[in-house]
Amino acid sequence: MTSPTSRPQDAPRPRPGGRTARIRGRVHEATLAELAEHGFAGVTVEAVALRAGVHRATVYRRWGDVGGLLADFLDAAGDDEWEPPDTGSLRGDLTALNREVFDALTARPSVVAALIAASFHSQKAEHAQRRLWEDRYARCAVLVTRAVARGEIPPRTDPRRLLVAATAPVYHELVLLRTTPDPGLPDLAAGAAALAAGGGAFTVPDGPG
Amino acid sequence: MTSPTSRPQDAPRPRPGGRTARIRGRVHEATLAELAEHGFAGVTVEAVALRAGVHRATVYRRWGDVGGLLADFLDAAGDDEWEPPDTGSLRGDLTALNREVFDALTARPSVVAALIAASFHSQKAEHAQRRLWEDRYARCAVLVTRAVARGEIPPRTDPRRLLVAATAPVYHELVLLRTTPDPGLPDLAAGAAALAAGGGAFTVPDGPG
Structure with a gap:
């Protein structure tokens, strides 16, 4: 059972604007694009790495597998300023x-x-x-x-x-x-x-x- | 798009009590057991055939793949006498x-x-x-x-x-x-x-x- 605050193994805490954060952003974009184009079954770590312009060994080390990529993407997606609607009723x-x-x-x-x-x-x-x-x-x-x-x-x-x-x-x-x-x-x-x-x-x- | 009444390719209409119906029943039981034990990702046509005691060529010919096995199982499950509850309210x-x-x-x-x-x-x-x-x-x-x-x-x-x-x-x-x-x-x-x-x-x- 993953704890709600766990991060991918060995993933350095991203510093906004830093190299780590930029790589993470590119990998998330590539994951999203591959998922949208091919669905889960068609996503591979290799294709994500290629698309993001990141060495695949780096992606394997930081995210482990496709599940890890998606989990980190989802965690990042939840880390936003979204607020529920306020319409008055x-x-x-x-x-x-x-x-x-x-x-x-x-x-x-x-x-x-x-x-x-x-x-x-x-x-x-x-x-x-x-x-x-x-x-x-x-x-x-x-x-x-x-x-x-x-x-x-x-x-x-x-x-x-x-x-x-x-x-x-x-x-x-x-x-x-x-x-x-x-x-x-x-x-x-x-x-x-x-x-x-x-x-x-x-x-x-x-x-x- | 599969029509609501479609059946697996080449599947003879089962005659209750006939050999075809018996094989279909054994294959359904085996599909169910494999699914319960291994989940979808762990089900194979080979294992279902082995468990059902049916030649795997027969299973491939009649059901095509695991999706076809599950679809036929679901169609059979829907072909029952189930009625909704009648409690009075x-x-x-x-x-x-x-x-x-x-x-x-x-x-x-x-x-x-x-x-x-x-x-x-x-x-x-x-x-x-x-x-x-x-x-x-x-x-x-x-x-x-x-x-x-x-x-x-x-x-x-x-x-x-x-x-x-x-x-x-x-x-x-x-x-x-x-x-x-x-x-x-x-x-x-x-x-x-x-x-x-x-x-x-x-x-x-x-x-x-």
Whole structure:
């Protein structure tokens, strides 16, 4: 089990603007491009190294394998300034969030979909994907707190449960069922979750524990 | 694109009890056992043939590759007498349904989870998985019709949308987020979807089109 803060073996901590950071950036770009073009099964350390203009021995030493490359890419992707939408209503916020997910999953090629597929092949990619998602859900908790403060939903609404209910149908249709994308889906799923939240479907018991 | 009724190339239609049907059954059992033991990446046509006691040339000719084996297994799995739960209430039915999904995904080894993972590797397995899911959602539509008849939810509630909303969080947590299974999840997700359905979150406009 990889710890949430682990980095690829022997990887020096990148200094922004330094040579290490530049190499890491080039390798991430190359990983992304190879993934978008060929999908997980078609990505090789050799092709990434060639594309990045980095010696393949360096890539093997720092990232180990394709799973390591993807995991480090995902960790870097999570290390951003992303903030959840703030539209003034819970339904509006959840809809905007779902539209971001929908757009990412229906982009052609979809890097997000390719990374999800990769998480079924590589445990390193799986753990990194999970860290990224958990970080995103944690950042979105504020969206629930604001809705409680506005009196839209009951206090003690569990943010994660509500956020999973709102977003899960979008992932389910596009990643697992692979149905033709329905542009109305983000709003529909958000509206249903907001309605259920208003009715207290995601509240947790009072008190400690 | 595989049509919903396609069968593996050259596969004779199985006659129940006939030699062809017996071989198909043995091959399915062997596929299942190999998948459960080794996961998709570890399944080979050779090992399945050996385990089933069938010549590997026969397996190659009838099923083509591992994707073809899984697709035929999934098609056979969908060809059953399964019926959705009938507990007397929408929430009860959705909870029972979610518990079935939860149990299948948390079984160790989970054949269902392995088949989902396989759908990211093999287009044949992907199409078969999709056919199975769409068939299950279609069979469950009666559960929504009954709830409408009981007056629990508005007429014109779209069965598929409601069923996806109810079940998606279970798949999302266990297949994509891979969180520690929460035994309360089936009931929570079912309750939220039933509440939203009662409020009209899944109704479709009146009239044709």
